[in-house]
Amino acid sequence: MQRHIYLEDTYRFTVTTQVVDAGTGELGSWLTLRDNVFHPQGGGQPGDVGTVGDMAVRPFKAPGTDTHVVRLSCERLLEVGDEVTSSVDPEVRRRHAALHTCGHVVDGFVRELGFRHRVSNHFPGQARIEFDAGADKPDLEQLARTVEERTRRAIEDDRKVYASESGDLRLIGIDGLHEDPCGGTHVSSLGQLTGFSLRSVKVKGGVLKVGYVVEHV
Ligand SMILES: [Zn+2]
Structure with a gap:
């Protein structure tokens, strides 16, 4: 094997x-x-x-x-x-791991606000997560402020990222935050992330699209 x-x-x-x-x-x-x-x-x-x-x-x-x-x-x-x-290529690996791990964090905080995840894209320059927007148009400014603040705080707190097993599933957890099944590459702790910001938050056709940028230190 x-x-x-x-x-x-x-x-x-x-x-x-x-x-x-x-x-x-x-x-x-x-x-x-x-x-x-x-x-x-x-x-x-x-x-x-x-x-x-x-x-x-x-x-x-x-x-x-x-x-x-x-x-x-x-x-x-x-x-x-x-x-x-x-x-x-170490640079490509680090960049992808940073974008992907930050995707877990942003995704978790948007879900905490009651939105259901649809799809993720963690490609450099176009990192974006999509959710069902729900029946009522959300207050996008408030949503962006909340998600950005919580993500920044999690990065400042240098929360650890860990993997565990559940049956055949590999779970990725972020200390004190979320745990999700995942087969990707991740930074070892959120302190490895730098330059985070949300670059766009919008609703189109019933889909909430949250775009972000982040780099590896
Ligand atoms: Zn992952």
Whole structure:
């Protein structure tokens, strides 16, 4: 079974491991490594980018498997059994983890105000969470002020981010705040976040859209 290091430690960027599977599909060549540091796109969070040896790779979830297997699309095939050093781009990893973790916090505080979550997008430059706006138009200024204040306070308090298991589910919790099922990468505590603000809060077609910006320290 593949070991997923990105689920254990956001800040481990490199592993030397073995190629355990390789092939060619519709989208080109791919490899599977025994120990995997790459987060594939999912749950609104973009995938990592990185290298195997000197070759650029991009992770994706292997289709049609019961277990969670991450493959790496690549320019040329390697042999099964080859030992390789694989690395994620640390800056991209940190940026994605910051945007995604901040998404948990903003999402939790908007839900506390009674809105139901619809969908998340944690891509750089377009991070936004959408909710059902409800029947009455909410007071958007008040909502923005409340969510921004609570998020800033949680960051100032440097609340810890932790993972736990519940059956087959991986739960991500933020100390004293929310706990949600998630397979993404997260900062270790909210003190790792800087430059947070809400960039837009609006309602369109019954959907409340809350956009934000944040960086990793
Ligand atoms: Zn998450």
